[in-house]
Amino acid sequence: xxxxxxxxxxxxxxxxxxxxxxxxxxxxxxxxxxxxxxxxxxxxxxxxxxxxxxxxxxxxxxxxxxxxxxxxxxxxxxxxxxxxxxxxxxxxxxxxxxxxxxxxxxxxxxxxxxxxxxxxxxxxxxxxxxxxxxxxxxxxxxxxxxxxxxxxxxxxxxxxxxxxxxxxxxxxxxxxxxxxxxxxxxxxxxxxxxxxxxxxxxxxxxxxxxxxxxxxxxxxxxxxxxxxxxxxxxxxxxxxxxxxxxxxxxxxxxxxxxxx
Amino acid sequence: xxxxxxxxxxxxxxxxxxxxxxxxxxxxxxxxxxxxxxxxxxxxxxxxxxxxxxxxxxxxxxxxxxxxxxxxxxxxxxxxxxxxxxxxxxxxxxxxxxxxxxxxxxxxxxxxxxxxxxxxxxxxxxxxxxxxxxxxxxxxxxxxxxxxxxxxxxxxxxxxxxxxxxxxxxxxxxxxxxx
Numbered sequence: 555x556x557x558x559x560x561x562x563x564x565x566x567x568x569x570x571x572x573x574x575x576x577x578x579x580x581x582x583x584x585x586x587x588x589x590x591x592x593x594x595x596x597x598x599x600x601x602x603x604x605x606x607x608x609x610x611x612x613x614x615x616x617x618x619x620x621x622x623x624x625x626x627x628x629x630x631x632x633x634x635x636x637x638x639x640x641x642x643x644x645x646x647x648x649x650x651x652x653x654x655x656x657x658x659x660x661x662x663x664x665x666x667x668x669x670x671x672x673x674x675x676x677x678x679x680x681x682x683x684x685x686x687x688x689x690x691x692x693x694x695x696x697x698x699x700x701x702x703x704x705x706x707x708x709x710x711x712x713x714x715x716x717x718x719x720x721x722x723x724x725x726x727x728x729x730x731x732x733x734x735x736x737x738x739x740x741x742x743x744x745x746x747x748x749x750x751x752x753x754x755x756x757x758x759x760x761x762x763x764x765x766x767x768x769x770x771x772x773x774x775x776x777x778x779x780x781x782x783x784x785x786x787x788x789x790x791x792x793x794x795x796x797x798x799x800x801x802x803x804x805x806x807x808x809x810x811x812x813x814x
Numbered sequence: 815x816x817x818x819x820x821x822x823x824x825x826x827x828x829x830x831x832x833x834x835x836x837x838x839x840x841x842x843x844x845x846x847x848x849x850x851x852x853x854x855x856x857x858x859x860x861x862x863x864x865x866x867x868x869x870x871x872x873x874x875x876x877x878x879x880x881x882x883x884x885x886x887x888x889x890x891x892x893x894x895x896x897x898x899x900x901x902x903x904x905x906x907x908x909x910x911x912x913x914x915x916x917x918x919x920x921x922x923x924x925x926x927x928x929x930x931x932x933x934x935x936x937x938x939x940x941x942x943x944x945x946x947x948x949x950x951x952x953x954x955x956x957x958x959x960x961x962x963x964x965x966x967x968x969x970x971x972x973x974x975x976x977x978x979x980x981x982x983x984x985x986x987x988x989x990x991x992x993x
Binding site for chain 1: 846848863
């Protein structure tokens with residue numbers, strides 16, 4: 555039935571999650587799909603850009619250095635220093651990598667020809683959430699010791715004893731399950747939904763264009779929407795990169811704090 | 815029937831997007847690690863270095879400027895003090911010169927007056943001497959003339975020197991007495 559629907563010459567097939575899965579580029583290797591290639595590309599682009607812009611480290615920066623420093627100092631100050639506090643410098647490289655990596659891979663969603671946000675494949679946000687998870691727990695254990703860290707999470711000080719019946723499971727779940735899950739799901743879902751929305755309008759426009767004259771005219775609106783939404787998506791892509799990094803910084807700050 | 819349709823629908827929409835592919839997690843972990851290593855070793859230290867240098871440059875510049883200003887103020891004070899000293903000294907010198915000049919003029923005037931007095935005194939003395947001399951010679955002349963005149967008038971030769979002298983003396987004392 556699905557096959558007949560897809561084959562139908564005059565029926566519109568709405569985009570689905572199957573549009574997010576690509577055939578391997580070389581043979582059947584699972585490591586050579588479009589998202590994997592895009593991730594590799596992002597690593598090259600980000601590292602080349604920032605290493606080139608930081609190379610001279612001049613007091614009076616060139617345009618390139620100015621651009622690189624702008625992004626770096628944004629992460630350093632508004633995500634590191636202001637959120638984490640005096641110990642922020644330890645975490646700046648991690649936050650910086652996280653922000654640039656997510657941002658670059660998200661923006662791939664609106665770059666012509668690439669046009670795919672890598673983070674709409676949940677595997678990548680999960681990988682990043684694993685790093686965040688490991689880092690903030692490591693920092694907390696390092697600061698308070700394993701026992702005290704777990705105890706502080708499970709038994710929040712200054713709360714009546716009987717509240718622990720509810721609070722302890724909630725707090726434990728928050729720190730060990732909900733945080734990494736929401737972190738990766740939020741990023742994934744935003745990118746997935748955004749890309750799906752763009753697909754609806756571009757594929758719809760394409761479908762209309764293949765039809766009668768009236769439909770061809772209407773396709774303009776569909777493509778117009780797709781273009782407008784692309785800019786909207788660009789905003790969301792930047793915002794999600796910021797949110798992911800900000801939450802990571804907040805979790806680290808929470809683990810460093812004396813009381814949770 | 816409905817279950818059947820649901821399965822068909824699931825088939826149609828493709829694999830679930832929420833099930834991660836292990837390969838992608840692995841790729842994500844590796845890619846992030848590589849990027850983290852590169853940025854941490856090559857980019858972040860350089861950016862920090864640039865920050866430090868810029869901070870130093872700005873702070874150093876400000877400190878240098880402050881130091882220069884302080885030095886300038888000190889120098890200005892020194893110059894002002896020196897200028898005030900010089901002014902005081904100059905006015906003192908003028909004062910000295912004025913008083914000295916007055917003293918010199920006073921001295922000169924005194925000397926000149928003294929000289930004038932001396933000259934006039936000398937003149938007076940010489941005039942007196944000349945007058946005396948003139949009187950003396952005049953007296954002799956008058957004596958001779960008077961004797962000659964008397965002898966002529968009396969007609970008597972008064973060749974006796976003693977008498978002649980007596981007569982003259984008497985005549986002169988008369989003359990003096992009449993004066």
